[in-house]
Structure formats: C-alpha cells, structure tokens
Amino acid sequence: MEVPYVLAVVGLDDAPDVQLTTRLVDVTPDEVQIGLAVEVTFEQVSDDLYLPLFKAVGPVEASR
Amino acid sequence: MSRYIGRRIGERDAVISGIGRSTVGRVLGRTGLSLTIDAALQAIADAGLTRDDIDGVSSYPGQSSQSPGMSPCSIAEVQDALRLQLNWHSAGGEGPGQLGALFNAIAAVSTGYANHVLVFRTVTESSAQTASRRASVVGSGSSRVGGNMQWMVPFHAVSAANWIGVYAQRYMHDFGLTREQLGQIPLNQRRHAALYDEAIFRDPLTLDDYLDARIISYPLGLYDCDVPCDGSCAVVVSRADAAPDLRKVVRVEALGAALTGRNSWDQRADLTETAAHDCSKMLWARTDLTVDDVDTAQLYDGFSFLTITWLEGLGFFPKGEAGPWLEAGEARIGLGGKLPLNTNGGQLSGGRLHGYGYLYEACAQLRGDAVGRQVEGAEVAVVAAGGGPLGGCILLTADR
Numbered sequence: 535m536e537v538p539y540v541l542a543v544v545g546l547d548d549a550p551d552v553q554l555t556t557r558l559v560d561v562t563p564d565e566v567q568i569g570l571a572v573e574v575t576f577e578q579v580s581d582d583l584y585l586p587l588f589k590a591v592g593p594v595e596a597s598r
Numbered sequence: 599m600s601r602y603i604g605r606r607i608g609e610r611d612a613v614i615s616g617i618g619r620s621t622v623g624r625v626l627g628r629t630g631l632s633l634t635i636d637a638a639l640q641a642i643a644d645a646g647l648t649r650d651d652i653d654g655v656s657s658y659p660g661q662s663s664q665s666p667g668m669s670p671c672s673i674a675e676v677q678d679a680l681r682l683q684l685n686w687h688s689a690g691g692e693g694p695g696q697l698g699a700l701f702n703a704i705a706a707v708s709t710g711y712a713n714h715v716l717v718f719r720t721v722t723e724s725s726a727q728t729a730s731r732r733a734s735v736v737g738s739g740s741s742r743v744g745g746n747m748q749w750m751v752p753f754h755a756v757s758a759a760n761w762i763g764v765y766a767q768r769y770m771h772d773f774g775l776t777r778e779q780l781g782q783i784p785l786n787q788r789r790h791a792a793l794y795d796e797a798i799f800r801d802p803l804t805l806d807d808y809l810d811a812r813i814i815s816y817p818l819g820l821y822d823c824d825v826p827c828d829g830s831c832a833v834v835v836s837r838a839d840a841a842p843d844l845r846k847v848v849r850v851e852a853l854g855a856a857l858t859g860r861n862s863w864d865q866r867a868d869l870t871e872t873a874a875h876d877c878s879k880m881l882w883a884r885t886d887l888t889v890d891d892v893d894t895a896q897l898y899d900g901f902s903f904l905t906i907t908w909l910e911g912l913g914f915f916p917k918g919e920a921g922p923w924l925e926a927g928e929a930r931i932g933l934g935g936k937l938p939l940n941t942n943g944g945q946l947s948g949g950r951l952h953g954y955g956y957l958y959e960a961c962a963q964l965r966g967d968a969v970g971r972q973v974e975g976a977e978v979a980v981v982a983a984g985g986g987p988l989g990g991c992i993l994l995t996a997d998r
Binding site: 542551552556557568585587 | 749764863
C-alpha cells in the first residue's frame with residue numbers, strides 16, 4: 535500500500551446508525567476535511583470481492 | 599448513574615497488598631515466563647506472603663492474541679512454574695480493557711472465591727517485533743481477520759494509530775485542539791521519565807522535536823505513540839481483612855468498567871467519546887470522593903490522545919476543553935503541578951506495559967515509594983487503561 539492514504543469514517547444518509555471505516559480515493563490528504571460529501575465507488579480486489587471506497591462529490595460548508 | 603447508590607460497593611473488600619515489576623527494556627531477549635516470575639515473586643514477597651498463600655491468578659489477554667509478543671505468558675505456565683494451588687483463575691481479552699483482569703481479581707476476592715489473587719500482565723513486544731520484523735498491526739499474520747477488525751483491516755485501517763487518529767482528528771475539528779497542545783502530553787511524560795531510571799526513553803524532548811517527528815497516522819506523530827518493550831508487572835489482590843502487611847496496602851475506593859456506547863471502534867455516535875467516558879461515570883457514581891480529591895493521575899497513553907479521553911471522561915476539564923487545559927503544561931500536569939500525570943514516564947517514554955505500569959506507579963505513589971518522583975502527600979490516585987471501546991478505571995487510596 536502506497537502512503538499516504540486517506541482513511542475515513544463515513545456516515546450514510548440513509549442509515550444513520552451505520553458508520554463505515556473506509557478509504558477515500560481520488561483526493562489528496564490536503565483536500566479532505568470533516569464533513570466532505572462523498573459517494574461510494576467499488577474497487578474490485580478479486581473475482582468475487584469488491585470493497586466500498588468513497589470519493590468526493592464536492593465540498594460542503596458544515597460538518598454533520 | 600444514581601442506580602448504584604445504596605448498593606454494596608464490593609471492590610472495597612479488596613486491597614492491593616503487593617506489587618512487583620521485572621526489568622523493563624527494549625529487546626531483552628528473555629522469555630515472557632521469566633519476566634513474569636520475576637514480577638510475581640516480587641509482588642508476593644512485597645505483600646508479606648508466600649507462594650502457598652496465592653489461591654487465585656488473573657491475567658490479560660490470555661493466550662488468544664495474535665499480535666507478536668502481546669501475550670507471551672499463560673496462566674498455565676505461571677501456575678506450573680510457581681506450583682500454585684488455585685481456587686480460582688481466569689484470563690481473557692474481552693472485557694473492560696487491560697484492567698479487566700484486575701477487576702476480575704477484585705471480584706473474586708470480594709465474592710470469596712479466593713483470598714490472594716496474583717494479577718500479571720507481561721509483554722515481549724520489543725523482542726518479538728524485532729525478531730519477526732512485524733509491527734503491531736492486525737492482519738499481517740496468517741490467520742483470518744475476524745470480529746470488528748474484518749470491517750477495518752481490508753481498508754488498511756490496520757493499527758491502533760489509525761483507529762485512534764480518527765478520534766483525535768474529530769476532536770481537533772470539533773474543539774480546536776492543536777498538535778502543540780496535544781504535544782504537552784508526550785513532553786510531560788519525557789520530563790518524568792528523566793526522573794525515573796527504570797524508564798526507557800529519558801533524553802530531553804522539545805516541542806520542536808515533537809512537531810518535526812514523522813507522522814504515523816495524522817494527527818498522531820512518532821512521539822504520540824508509545825514504546826514497545828519487554829517486561830512484566832504483577833500485583834497481589836487480597837481480601838482486605840487477610841492482607842498480612844498493612845503498611846503496604848493500597849485501598850480500592852471504586853472502579854469503572856462500564857460500556858454504554860456501542861462496542862466498536864467506529865460506530866459510536868460521537869467520535870470524540872470512548873469507553874473512557876462511560877467508565878468514568880460509573881466510577882464517580884460509586885464514591886463520595888470527587889475529581890478534586892485526586893492527587894495524581896496515571897492514565898493510559900498508548901497514544902497521547904487517549905490520555906485526553908481519560909482526562910475529559912473523568913472530568914478534569916469540561917467537554918472539549920482539553921487544549922486550553924493542557925497549554926499550562928508542566929504547571930498543570932508536571933510533578934509539582936496541580937495534577938501530576940504519568941509520573942513514571944507513562945507508556946510514551948516508560949514502555950508499553952499495557953496498562954499495568956500505571957497501576958504499579960499509582961501504588962508506589964500512594965505508598966510513598968516513588969523515589970525521585972514522589973508526589974508529596976499523595977493519598978488518592980486514579981488509574982485508567984484502554985482506548986476506543988476498551989476501557990477501565992479505578993480509584994485507589996493510601997491506607998492512612
């Protein structure tokens with residue numbers, strides 16, 4: 535794994551009791567801030583295994 | 599938590615009657631059993647007891663751990679080496695953090711299962727990690743990752759530095775804590791380590807050293823992470839009316855083992871709070887003493903930020919105010935300060951004895967035996983261990 539990489543805990547709009555520890559992709563550490571709106575992107579890691587990673591959909595003003 | 603009021607506070611029927619500590623260092627190249635026997639024999643003799651008196655053994659985390667050097671000595675080995683005849687014994691990793699083994703011993707004594715319980719915690723992480731060239735990360739071995747870790751490790755959240763960095767980041771975001779303020783904790787521990795010749799890292803550490811060190815998992819840098827070591831601590835927990843040498847007794851005032859939040863690293867609704875906040879509420883509900891009565895605090899610093907969770911949970915400052923509180927530095931948490939904190943150098947400079955170094959130090963302070971680093975007139979000490987969903991704390995008093 536190349537460093538640095540961006541770990542995040544992502545809250546889900548449609549499942550407020552669930553938080554996912556995951557990785558953000560296509561974003562640099564400097565561009566990340568708490569409250570950033572993200573959407574899922576699936577990374578295929580083997581024939582039948584996909585990991586839910588997240589990428590930014592745009593900046594937001596306030597944290598949740 | 600007024601539900602505890604009026605109930606029996608069973609932990610007061612137990613005392614810590616003796617303490618022991620092996621040589622502690624880096625890459626000692628000794629077996630876990632050898633270190634444990636040193637600490638155990640010291641604790642038993644310190645209590646004024648013999649091996650024949652020990653009828654209980656308790657340890658954390660038992661043999662299940664996969665992390666190198668994390669659990670290099672089993673109860674079975676200790677029992678056999680010391681030829682103990684036991685009425686009760688227990689070791690395991692699921693519970694209120696590292697001090698769970700101490701709480702179990704207290705319960706065993708309080709309920710009458712045993713009279714004198716040997717409690718030990720041994721690590722050979724320094725030797726094991728050096729030999730295997732494996733850091734203390736999950737998923738680097740051959741076994742399948744299970745439990746909560748299966749949801750974190752595939753995303754490369756493999757180390758406690760990763761899981762705890764997230765909490766620290768959130769706290770900084772919500773409350774404005776800075777790295778300069780956080781750095782007061784490792785700087786404080788290093789000052790105390792200089793006073794204690796058993797500590798591992800004793801050379802002076804400056805704020806610039808701290809800030810310039812490499813980042814491990816932002817915002818945690820090298821000096822925010824504790825030092826893997828080899829060593830063992832042991833205590834004897836005795837029935838209060840059975841301890842032979844009352845000069846050395848440390849009393850148990852109250853303990854906190856609660857976990858009311860979710861049992862997970864990442865599912866807690868408020869990611870600035872941990873089990874530390876739950877345990878602390880339970881502890882204060884079981885005593886008439888208050889946070890103002892505490893003379894010294896020995897609080898987990900496996901990562902510097904965890905000390906903040908304990909300080910805040912226990913109520914040394916209002917929620918969110920860690921930064922300004924810590925800014926006073928030595929005047930606040932130094933040996934001559936209002937709350938001498940981690941007077942043995944903590945795990946950050948003293949070595950990662952995984953909770954039991956704090957317990958040993960608190961007992962030494964309350965007995966007036968902390969040579970070169972004694973908190974004058976220390977009568978009440980709070981000890982805490984753990985991070986995230988793991989946590990336990992205990993309030994101890996001098997027998998004066």
